[in-house]
Amino acid sequence: MFPSPRLLTALWVGKVAISINRHIGHGGTSLPGMVGRKIAPQVLSTLASQLKKGAIVVTGTNGKTTTSKMIAAIMEKGGLTLTHNRAGANLISGITTAFIHSASAGGQLKSDLGIIEVDEATVPPLTKEVKPRVLVVTNFFRDQLDRFGELDKTVDLVNGAIQKLPPQSTIILNADDPLVASLGAKYTGRVIYYGIESRSYGNREMTQSAETRFCRLCGHSLDYDWYFFGQLGHYRCHHCGFQRPRPHITIGDISLKGEDGSSFYVETQENRWLINLSTPGFYNIYNALAAVAVAWHTKVADQAIRLGLEGYKTNFGRMERLEIGEGRKAFLALIKNPTGCDEVIRTITQNEGPKRLLIMIQDNAADGRDISWLWDADFESLEKVASQLQSLTTSGLRGEDMALRLTYAGLPVQQIEHKANIDEAIRSTIKATKTGETLYILPTYTALLAAKTTLTRLGYSSKYWEE
Amino acid sequence: MVTSLRLLHLYPDLLNLYGDRGNIITLKRRCQWRNIELAITEASLGDKVDFANIDLVFMGGGSDREQTLLFQDFKEHKGPALVEATEEGLPLLSVCGGYQLLGQYYKTHDGDEMPGLGLFDAWTEAGESRLIGNVIAQVPMLGGKTTLVGFENHSGRTYLGSSQSTTALAKVLRGHGNNGQDKSEGAVYKNALGTYLHGPILPKNPALADWLLSKALERRFGSSQIDSLPDCWEQKAHQAIIKRFS
Numbered sequence: 252m253f254p255s256p257r258l259l260t261a262l263w264v265g266k267v268a269i270s271i272n273r274h275i276g277h278g279g280t281s282l283p284g285m286v287g288r289k290i291a292p293q294v295l296s297t298l299a300s301q302l303k304k305g306a307i308v309v310t311g312t313n314g315k316t317t318t319s320k321m322i323a324a325i326m327e328k329g330g331l332t333l334t335h336n337r338a339g340a341n342l343i344s345g346i347t348t349a350f351i352h353s354a355s356a357g358g359q360l361k362s363d364l365g366i367i368e369v370d371e372a373t374v375p376p377l378t379k380e381v382k383p384r385v386l387v388v389t390n391f392f393r394d395q396l397d398r399f400g401e402l403d404k405t406v407d408l409v410n411g412a413i414q415k416l417p418p419q420s421t422i423i424l425n426a427d428d429p430l431v432a433s434l435g436a437k438y439t440g441r442v443i444y445y446g447i448e449s450r451s452y453g454n455r456e457m458t459q460s461a462e463t464r465f466c467r468l469c470g471h472s473l474d475y476d477w478y479f480f481g482q483l484g485h486y487r488c489h490h491c492g493f494q495r496p497r498p499h500i501t502i503g504d505i506s507l508k509g510e511d512g513s514s515f516y517v518e519t520q521e522n523r524w525l526i527n528l529s530t531p532g533f534y535n536i537y538n539a540l541a542a543v544a545v546a547w548h549t550k551v552a553d554q555a556i557r558l559g560l561e562g563y564k565t566n567f568g569r570m571e572r573l574e575i576g577e578g579r580k581a582f583l584a585l586i587k588n589p590t591g592c593d594e595v596i597r598t599i600t601q602n603e604g605p606k607r608l609l610i611m612i613q614d615n616a617a618d619g620r621d622i623s624w625l626w627d628a629d630f631e632s633l634e635k636v637a638s639q640l641q642s643l644t645t646s647g648l649r650g651e652d653m654a655l656r657l658t659y660a661g662l663p664v665q666q667i668e669h670k671a672n673i674d675e676a677i678r679s680t681i682k683a684t685k686t687g688e689t690l691y692i693l694p695t696y697t698a699l700l701a702a703k704t705t706l707t708r709l710g711y712s713s714k715y716w717e718e
Numbered sequence: 719m720v721t722s723l724r725l726l727h728l729y730p731d732l733l734n735l736y737g738d739r740g741n742i743i744t745l746k747r748r749c750q751w752r753n754i755e756l757a758i759t760e761a762s763l764g765d766k767v768d769f770a771n772i773d774l775v776f777m778g779g780g781s782d783r784e785q786t787l788l789f790q791d792f793k794e795h796k797g798p799a800l801v802e803a804t805e806e807g808l809p810l811l812s813v814c815g816g817y818q819l820l821g822q823y824y825k826t827h828d829g830d831e832m833p834g835l836g837l838f839d840a841w842t843e844a845g846e847s848r849l850i851g852n853v854i855a856q857v858p859m860l861g862g863k864t865t866l867v868g869f870e871n872h873s874g875r876t877y878l879g880s881s882q883s884t885t886a887l888a889k890v891l892r893g894h895g896n897n898g899q900d901k902s903e904g905a906v907y908k909n910a911l912g913t914y915l916h917g918p919i920l921p922k923n924p925a926l927a928d929w930l931l932s933k934a935l936e937r938r939f940g941s942s943q944i945d946s947l948p949d950c951w952e953q954k955a956h957q958a959i960i961k962r963f964s
């Protein structure tokens with residue numbers, strides 16, 4: 252293949268932009284792709300068409316970063332080379348940057364497989380340029396509503412893109428999320444469902460923040476006989492007959508081990524894999540299950556699946572463990588919507604020891620301008636561990652709002668402290684954390700970026716764009 | 719004797735966008751801190767309500783699909799009784815979609831008019847763009863220059879009619895409000911309030927929360943006396959918005 256001069260120019264300019272970005276030391280990952288696309292609009296589709304084993308595309312509200320990183324860990328153990336937008340830049344320009352970075356200066360892409368994490372609203376333009384071999388949809392929760400107006404529209408956008416996929420594409424869907432599973436009802440190509448059958452965790456009654464629990468096909472309310480979290484569970488619609496599809500790939504014998512992670516079996520009709528996951532949180536079991544579903548479908552060796560997931564470490568701010576000195580623990584966990592936040596709170600309340608909490612809320616465009624969701628998240632659960640809380644600090648542009656939320660969640664008002672400056676808030680809470688204590692830092696997205704800068708300066712964290 | 723009030727949350731499973739649950743949390747805590755017992759009942763599709771037992775009503779907003787789902791139920795069953803009770807002074811807070819449903823009608827893009835309950839002398843027209851962002855406004859009924867802060871996100875444009883019985887809840891200093899044109903935000907009819915403000919509205923505007931509670935106390939017990947609260951973070955969070963956005 253002889254790349255056009257225009258494409259080569261786009262590549263070179265893009266590559267220069269990437270190296271300048273790294274040189275000046277910030278992880279801005281969308282600009283090079285944006286510039287490249289201006290020069291040669293077809294740069295992404297041309298490069299992606301060279302992938303020998305095609306592209307795996309992962310979307311959904313929560314877990315897409317973790318799931319795609321887990322898939323990457325497995326595929327690397329399987330001996331494949333990858334093009335992957337690792338830094339979580341999941342809009343079209345960020346994805347293009349990853350492909351420009353991966354290509355040779357002569358315009359050749361040497362990778363076997365593409366792993367693309369993509370924002371839900373970007374699925375339609377992306378799948379026009381990159382024909383996915385596999386598309387994974389993890390879940391749909393309310394997230395940064397002010398970008399779209401409503402969750403329904405997001406689901407419609409993804410559904411529209413799925414209807415236009417080439418017939419050989421496979422879609423892998425979370426059977427436990429009725430909004431996701433409804434996508435499969437209308438798709439004529441191959442659909443693989445994953446879900447949790449085991450009822451050793453979850454509840455018969457709905458306990459956490461309310462999400463839409465209405466049938467997408469007919470609008471009537473769904474009947475549940477089991478809830479995991481949010482609208483995820485075992486459901487059926489008595490009006491039109493839509494029901495949770497029987498998963499092809501599922502999980503048995505879950506054992507949660509607090510902040511040490513979990514172990515469980517992933518099962519298909521003919522296989523059974525024991526997985527030890529060092530990443531805490533029930534929701535990460537779903538992410539691992541989605542990753543195994545992709546690996547199983549693409550016929551990766553069993554050994555690679557096991558080793559890939561066991562070697563997988565918590566990534567960029569998703570309950571990421573920070574080493575802050577002997578006997579002192581710190582975790583960094585991004586919060587961005589009620590369901591994800593509730594799972595983080597649940598993990599925190601499982602820890603019995605003395606702890607400190609630093610919650611950093613911002614309302615920049617990347618965080619979502621509307622922070623109303625703080626009131627849908629279950630901060631009331633923290634009351635159970637109030638006696639173990641050594642300090643409770645808020646920070647960020649909306650730190651006062653967070654302090655107010657905690658007050659109404661029933662936490663002692665005199666204990667709540669607000670430090671506007673993120674850098675200072677992190678330094679002082681780390682300093683205050685004593686031997687035997689655990690510090691939890693819960694930032695929204697832009698607060699996480701700011702936190703990373705401080706933590707890197709303090710020597711506690713890797714530079715995120717190198718992960 | 720324990721003072722107790724009853725709050726009715728209408729369609730909590732359908733009208734639950736944008737953290738409006740925070741309004742219920744706020745009313746509950748502000749009662750608890752004053753030793754008032756606030757019993758919360760919920761009513762959704764098919765449920766019957768006896769408004770004689772209710773002291774305060776909350777109704778949030780939902781997506782178009784969810785509002786269509788409950789429209790028939792509201793129009794035929796709960797709506798008329800609710801209007802009757804508010805005529806007799808029942809305090810009500812309706813936000814966004816709930817506010818629109820209580821107007822005269824909603825005019826869609828195609829020009830169809832969906833009739834509302836007609837509690838507020840107001841109507842809504844579908845707009846092209848969404849009006850999104852932080853709002854700062856002044857509320858005359860809370861006296862002086864009391865400000866209201868919140869976050870709006872709506873495509874409907876609401877216009878108040880010429881009858882004097884329905885007035886604007888607030889005058890917009892920053893943001894769009896009812897329609898982005900006449901600087902009005904929300905509506906007041908007797909003790910019933912409509913607003914576009916999420917955020918949610920009550921936590922950062924404790925004066926408005928207390929206005930609703932004192933109206934409820936007055937109607938039930940004949941006295942609107944209400945203890946003041948320290949409102950430390952309430953004021954700080956309120957002032958932070960004023961400082962950043964005005």
Ligand SMILES: [Zn+2]
Nearest residue numbers: 466469488491
């Ligand atoms: Zn149905």
